Amino acid sequence: MISKRFLLKRLLLLVPVVLGVATFVFAILHLSPGNPARTIAGQRASEEFVRQIESDLGLNDPIYVQYGRFLWNAIQLDFGNSYVIRRGTPVTEVLRDRFPVTLELAIYGQLAGIVFGIPLGILSAVKQDSVTDHLTRIGALTGISVPIFWSGPLLILVFATMLDVLPTTGRISSDYSVDAVTGLITVDALLSGNVDAFLSAVQHMLLPSLVIGVYSMALISRMMRSSMLEVIRQDYMRTARAKGQGAKITVMKHGFRNALIPVVTIIGIQFGSLLGGAVLTETVFNITGIGVLLVEAISVGDYPVVQGTVLLFAFLFTLVNLGVDVTYSILDPRIEQ
Amino acid sequence: MDADDPADTESPWPPLSRLGATFAAGAVAGAVTFVALAVGTDADASAQAFSLGALVFGAALLGWSTAVLAGRGLEATHRHLETGSDWTEAKSRRAMVVLCAFGLGGMVGASIATALA
Numbered sequence: 482m483i484s485k486r487f488l489l490k491r492l493l494l495l496v497p498v499v500l501g502v503a504t505f506v507f508a509i510l511h512l513s514p515g516n517p518a519r520t521i522a523g524q525r526a527s528e529e530f531v532r533q534i535e536s537d538l539g540l541n542d543p544i545y546v547q548y549g550r551f552l553w554n555a556i557q558l559d560f561g562n563s564y565v566i567r568r569g570t571p572v573t574e575v576l577r578d579r580f581p582v583t584l585e586l587a588i589y590g591q592l593a594g595i596v597f598g599i600p601l602g603i604l605s606a607v608k609q610d611s612v613t614d615h616l617t618r619i620g621a622l623t624g625i626s627v628p629i630f631w632s633g634p635l636l637i638l639v640f641a642t643m644l645d646v647l648p649t650t651g652r653i654s655s656d657y658s659v660d661a662v663t664g665l666i667t668v669d670a671l672l673s674g675n676v677d678a679f680l681s682a683v684q685h686m687l688l689p690s691l692v693i694g695v696y697s698m699a700l701i702s703r704m705m706r707s708s709m710l711e712v713i714r715q716d717y718m719r720t721a722r723a724k725g726q727g728a729k730i731t732v733m734k735h736g737f738r739n740a741l742i743p744v745v746t747i748i749g750i751q752f753g754s755l756l757g758g759a760v761l762t763e764t765v766f767n768i769t770g771i772g773v774l775l776v777e778a779i780s781v782g783d784y785p786v787v788q789g790t791v792l793l794f795a796f797l798f799t800l801v802n803l804g805v806d807v808t809y810s811i812l813d814p815r816i817e818q
Numbered sequence: 819m820d821a822d823d824p825a826d827t828e829s830p831w832p833p834l835s836r837l838g839a840t841f842a843a844g845a846v847a848g849a850v851t852f853v854a855l856a857v858g859t860d861a862d863a864s865a866q867a868f869s870l871g872a873l874v875f876g877a878a879l880l881g882w883s884t885a886v887l888a889g890r891g892l893e894a895t896h897r898h899l900e901t902g903s904d905w906t907e908a909k910s911r912r913a914m915v916v917l918c919a920f921g922l923g924g925m926v927g928a929s930i931a932t933a934l935a
Contacts, residue, residue, distance in 0.1 A: 498879075501877070501879030504872050507869070544868040548872065
């Protein structure tokens with residue numbers, strides 16, 4: 482059982498983290514060159530018009546007033562309106578449209594990594610120095626080493642171009658129209674009761690999830706292997722075996738839970754990073770998630786979108802870390818102390 | 819302050835006098851940066867000087883949070899790996915608090931200089 486004090490302490494730490502990131506982003510954006518008013522008005526706009534926009538946006542106010550206003554608005558989840566990408570649309574709305582896309586990709590990719598990575602890591606550790614172990618290690622090393630900008634197009638070439646079994650880009654076939662309820666296209670397709678649309682969405686998610694999943698799987702299986710190897714050499718494992726407990730039961734009952742702690746860290750960090758946008762995967766498969774949004778916003782100087790996206794990312798990352806901490810304390814209650 | 823004092827090295831908070839001095843140093847640095855930028859460049863001196871202070875403050879606040887969140891784990895890792903490092907959570911937290919004070923001082927100094935200019 483997790484103590485309330487532990488949970489409260491971790492939740493309270495979200496405040497300085499988010500405040501730190503907010504301040505950092507504010508500072509970076511104000512140190513970078515470029516005038517937001519000019520960005521909105523366009524390069525050919527008159528100076529008078531630019532001054533008018535500066536005045537409307539409060540850019541002429543003293544910097545400390547702007548900082549205070551930025552923090553106050555951020556507390557109320559108001560990041561202003563997009564300058565360029567979706568001009569005039571509130572940033573929260575832009576993020577609400579784009580975030581589920583990234584979330585869905587992250588969930589499926591990470592799920593693939595966990596489902597395959599953990600069993601492979603255990604198998605590799607239990608059968609140390611066997612052919613299975615060597616093959617798993619080579620596979621994991623390959624998974625980590627191969628960059629996504631290479632594996633993505635390669636998978637497209639094989640499964641879409643050569644075999645013609647999976648679609649290359651997008652989230653669902655243009656033949657189907659699904660009402661956005663959750664924003665997760667597979668869930669929405671399922672909720673609409675249209676099986677064909679659901680299958681189409683799953684087909685579209687397969688390749689990008691696989692690309693992310695292979696990398697996660699490689700990381701997780703490597704960590705699971707080394708962690709499990711350390712655990713199975715412990716005295717309590719030997720004692721369990723000496724008392725006559727079967728090898729499989731000993732590994733799964735006594736070893737697995739203890740070996741899982743470092744793996745949970747890796748899963749948390751990986752999932753947190755993915756929530757910030759798998760930029761390469763989104764770009765290769767033309768998925769308009771939060772990663773692509775951030776890159777677009779930086780390149781066109783859409784500051785409110787940059788601020789909103791980075792803050793959302795920081796908040797989610799700390800929230801995932803909170804989840805990791807809670808999982809630690811469930812796996813090993815001594816950690817709370 | 820005596821650095822060898824065990825009570826001092828264990829505390830995660832620096833003495834108030836040091837915090838005050840660092841804040842004042844930050845304020846002076848912020849004001850000087852504002853003046854230097856205003857005289858020497860075409861840049862928005864106020865925004866630049868304030869942002870530099872905010873950059874230090876934001877980074878230090880993140881560093882402090884990280885030390886609180888993961889400091890014990892990092893300390894344990896150092897011990898486990900026998901790295902010989904004398905890095906501790908308490909020292910890291912104190913250093914980050916001092917940096918926070920400097921950054922905050924910079925922000926206040928730049929703001930005051932802007933208001934007076």
